[in-house]
Amino acid sequence: MADVMLKGIKKSYGPVDVIKGVDIEIKDGEFVVFVGPSGCGKSTLLRMIAGLEDISGGSLEIGGTVVNDIPASQRGIAMVFQSYAIFPHMTVRENVAFGLTIAGASKAEKEEKVAEAARILQMEHLLDRRPSQLSGGQRQRVAIGRAIVRKPEVFLFDEPLSNLDAALRLDMRIEIGKLHKSLGATMVYVTHDQVEAMTLADKIVVLKDGYVQQVGAPMDLYHRPENLFVAGFIGAPSMNFLPVDIVSRDADSAHVQSSLVTQFAAPVWREGIGASGAATLGIRPQDLHPVDSGGILTGNVTLAERLGIETVVDVALSDGTRILCSMAEDRVFEPGQEIHLDFDPARAHLFAQDPQAKAA
Secondary structure (H helix, E strand, O other): OOOEEEEEEEEEEOOEEEEEEEEEEEOOOOEEEEEOOOOOOHHHHHHHHHOOOOOOEEEEEEOOEEOOOOOHHHOOEEEEOOOOOOOOOOOHHHHHOHHHHHOOOOHHHHHHHHHHHHHHOOOHHHOOOOHHHOOHHHHHHHHHHHHHOOOOOEEEEEOOOOOOOHHHHHHHHHHHHHHHHHHOOEEEEEEOOHHHHHHHOOEEEEEEOOEEEEEEOHHHHHHOOOOHHHHHHOOOOOOEEEEEEEEEEOOOEEEEEOOOOOOEEEEOOOOOOOOOEEEEEEEOHHHOEEEOOOOOEEEEEEEEEEOOOOEEEEEEEOOOOEEEEEEOOOOOOOOOOEEEEEOOHHHOEEEEOOOOOOOO
């Protein structure tokens, strides 16, 4: 396997800049997920690693070799696409062996490698079927098997689960996670689904508008998002944001308040938080809990979603601002009911009034 280095990578289509100077280090054997909203550049970045898109600027290294001008077929990568891209007239066995056939591998070598891939993916019983006889999850296994037999240095996955239903997505997430552990391979995975990113990744790269917003382990991004965009994108339901004023601050905390928020001391570790002025308070729905009276926030219930394992309550504050509260229990709330909410101040997030996302 191999490490992958992106240094100042740029991509332009005529006057339109899509990737705007990206630096990422992917270590040998690491599972890295590119995540972000539609149009952020994550698939374009993956296709540049694969050699399917030209690089407009910067340097791309795989295994210590600069591959900017090396054809896709010679980069030692294998890619699994969102559309399974398997041949309907071939059996599973023939589809998995297709790359080896093109490369001129012997019959014995093909049989050995196909058998190994089938064992890893638990699809030995499917080898003589055609794609029309397979479920969506089984077809995706065939596509992954075709990648495995090539023994690539780097596996690339471009939203491979988005065509599957919820139950199959869960099954395939488990299979891909097990595959990474069994192969110890370097894997780069693109998704817009932050649940996939959180459950699969060793390291997440959050992208927006062609810029890297933050890179880190899943729970690091969850607990210490660097800006408002990352804070709102990572975590479900999304973090609540409220404008507040800084009353005073010391080395590691700031007293904040507003017409909606009772004064309290919020921890400060991000840059740009001054001794006074406007700021943005972030509170995760899971950190809010109802209290009989008092509390830092007060509002009225507009909707309560009782989901069994949790209850998600939509609350309208006095100025109409809507926030969400997620409780790990089955609770009954009536629309219009007044609700008092509190939280551990140590779990609050305070952001300076800077742009939400990084840009050049």
